[in-house]
Amino acid sequence: MNKIKVLVLFGGQSSEHEISELSVTNVLANMDDRLEVYKVGITKEGKWFLYEGDYKNIKDCNWEKSDKLTPAILSPDATMGGLIVLNPDGTSRLIEVDVVYPALHGKFGEDGTIQGLCQLAGIPCVGPDMLSSAICMDKTVAKIYFKELGVPQADWVTALDFEIANDIDGVISRIESKLSYPVFVKPANAGSSVGVGKAKNREDLKISLINAAKHDTRILIEEFIKGREIECAALGNRIVTVAEPGEVISAKEFYDFEAKYQIESTIQIPAKLDAEIIKEIKMQAEKLFKGIGLSGLSRLDFFVTEDKKVYINEINTLPGFTDISMYPKMMEYIGIPQNELVFKLVCHAIDAYSGCDNND
Numbered sequence: 376m377n378k379i380k381v382l383v384l385f386g387g388q389s390s391e392h393e394i395s396e397l398s399v400t401n402v403l404a405n406m407d408d409r410l411e412v413y414k415v416g417i418t419k420e421g422k423w424f425l426y427e428g429d430y431k432n433i434k435d436c437n438w439e440k441s442d443k444l445t446p447a448i449l450s451p452d453a454t455m456g457g458l459i460v461l462n463p464d465g466t467s468r469l470i471e472v473d474v475v476y477p478a479l480h481g482k483f484g485e486d487g488t489i490q491g492l493c494q495l496a497g498i499p500c501v502g503p504d505m506l507s508s509a510i511c512m513d514k515t516v517a518k519i520y521f522k523e524l525g526v527p528q529a530d531w532v533t534a535l536d537f538e539i540a541n542d543i544d545g546v547i548s549r550i551e552s553k554l555s556y557p558v559f560v561k562p563a564n565a566g567s568s569v570g571v572g573k574a575k576n577r578e579d580l581k582i583s584l585i586n587a588a589k590h591d592t593r594i595l596i597e598e599f600i601k602g603r604e605i606e607c608a609a610l611g612n613r614i615v616t617v618a619e620p621g622e623v624i625s626a627k628e629f630y631d632f633e634a635k636y637q638i639e640s641t642i643q644i645p646a647k648l649d650a651e652i653i654k655e656i657k658m659q660a661e662k663l664f665k666g667i668g669l670s671g672l673s674r675l676d677f678f679v680t681e682d683k684k685v686y687i688n689e690i691n692t693l694p695g696f697t698d699i700s701m702y703p704k705m706m707e708y709i710g711i712p713q714n715e716l717v718f719k720l721v722c723h724a725i726d727a728y729s730g731c732d733n734n735d
Contacts, residue, residue, distance in 0.1 A: 378411040382472040386417040389481030398696040399478035403430035405714040453497035486512035499728035502671040511690040524666040529597040536588040557599045562591035602678035607660040608705040618705040622646035
């Protein structure tokens with residue numbers, strides 16, 4: 376059998392550059408001999424390099440110090456179907472690829488930009504397509520879709536960065552007229568809880584708004600939902616496998632960037648929930664996955680309150696794939712080891728591009 380040629384993208388220009396490096400290290404460790412792998416790193420400045428060194432040296436930006444880097448670009452020309460490598464002698468060569476695997480998080484990776492480039496290039500891409508990626512990346516737009524699909528969620532207010540800069544008191548008054556403290560403040564397009572703050576009073580809110588506005592032009596302010604943080608992993612295209620939900624028990628007051636990656640939080644798979652609550656979460660996860668038009672993979676995050684109400688929080692279309700990440704661990708629990716999961720994701724991308732529903 377011919378090997379599937381996979382172009383793996385990592386790094387990127389987002390605030391989650393280092394998390395991508397952790398994710399791709401684990402992804403590459405789980406790519407088996409059915410795949411022929413080409414690694415392309417993207418610097419924080421946006422430079423693309425074919426990296427032909429050991430994947431174990433990617434973490435901590437060590438790959439950028441390698442002497443095994445060659446400038447390269449993914450051609451948007453659909454008749455080429457591959458990576459153009461710019462050789463030191465001024466010549467170039469084309470590496471044809473069958474599928475792109477973006478091990479990227481946040482802006483310019485999870486927001487539809489890479490997915491759109493792959494669509495132009497005529498190359499299948501692991502994960503949701505351009506539109507569904509963009510919808511889920513922007514938390515304010517996602518909430519409109521959640522509402523349209525009739526899925527319960529926290530109430531919210533949206534503010535713009537220039538409003539915060541020019542009339543923060545007016546923004547705060549607008550928020551206070553609709554929501555009660557405490558509230559969560561989030562950049563609309565930042566992942567891994569970057570720039571997220573919890574405001575218990577007006578002074579907290581002012582600080583959180585100013586901080587969030589450093590990360591995005593549009594800010595989401597949400598009512599506080601007191602509940603357990605439950606995550607659900609979905610796999611497939613139009614036929615969807617939803618894993619048993621897991622629970623995050625944060626080491627901090629809320630699950631921010633530090634709690635996710637810098638200090639130890641606890642996870643429980645499966646989450647200790649009543650059977651009817653698990654059924655509700657899985658039903659809502661599948662409804663959202665299909666309703667938004669997702670494909671490949673997504674992690675859907677929910678809150679479950681003491682009175683057993685289920686609320687959608689957010690959807691991550693390229694969830695973390697590090698050795699501590701919930702998505703691969705939830706799939707492992709239902710019998711899909713990580714090496715098989717990676718191969719399935721590659722096959723799902725090819726199937727989605729061809730319009731097939733083969734989930735084997």
